[in-house]
Amino acid sequence: SATRVDASQLIEKGRENIFVQSNQFDTTWINSNSTETSGQSGYDGSSDAWLLSKSGANGMILQSVSTSGVNTFSVYAKAGSLSWMRFVVLGTGFADGYFNLTDGSLGSISGDSITSSSENIGGGWYRYTLVLNASTSQVRIYPADGNGNTSGTSGSIYIQDSQLEQGLVATPYIESGATTGKAGILENTP
Numbered sequence: 001s002a003t004r005v006d007a008s009q010l011i012e013k014g015r016e017n018i019f020v021q022s023n024q025f026d027t028t029w030i031n032s033n034s035t036e037t038s039g040q041s042g043y044d045g046s047s048d049a050w051l052l053s054k055s056g057a058n059g060m061i062l063q064s065v066s067t068s069g070v071n072t073f074s075v076y077a078k079a080g081s082l083s084w085m086r087f088v089v090l091g092t093g094f095a096d097g098y099f100n101l102t103d104g105s106l107g108s109i110s111g112d113s114i115t116s117s118s119e120n121i122g123g124g125w126y127r128y129t130l131v132l133n134a135s136t137s138q139v140r141i142y143p144a145d146g147n148g149n150t151s152g153t154s155g156s157i158y159i160q161d162s163q164l165e166q167g168l169v170a171t172p173y174i175e176s177g178a179t180t181g182k183a184g185i186l187e188n189t190p
Helices: none
Strands: 003-005 011-013 015-017 030-032 034-040 049-054 060-067 070-079 084-091 094-100 106-111 113-122 125-133 136-144 155-166 181-183
Touching (some): 015 155, 034 060, 049 136, 060 155, 070 084, 070 136, 084 125, 084 155, 094 125, 136 155
Antiparallel strands (some): 015 181, 030 060, 034 049, 049 155, 060 136, 070 125, 070 155, 084 136, 094 106, 113 125
């Protein structure tokens, strides 16, 4: 990626959301024992959120990706009938994190994660992040029954605007469609 100094004398760098269909969870995302319902009330006042409901134990959605190095996975989430969410990042490394959707607290985090965090957005919404330094091949989101528990066969959470990007922090969301989403100064751009 390229870097430049903008009009405010701040360093500006190109960014990329590596996910495709970053907020279209019924397309390139694969569901397993889950259903996704669009048109839900979002953190930003839109109707762009999704209800992620599980219909069996370990119900989830996943997206296959190909990236390496330090990457940050983030998603906006809110409690539905379930109050916990689980992130799993698979590849040469492994990160597994549980997040409490009612108060933003972090549950158990295991594997090769560098850090994890939550940011209160308001209205019951939080932006959750998990950072990993490894080659990544798959990212999963689970509605969870509790800290360390995805064994229940029903329940739901709300999700919106997922992002996977290189670097140690979650930057402002970049929407992606059929290709990755890009913002800022990009390589080979005059």
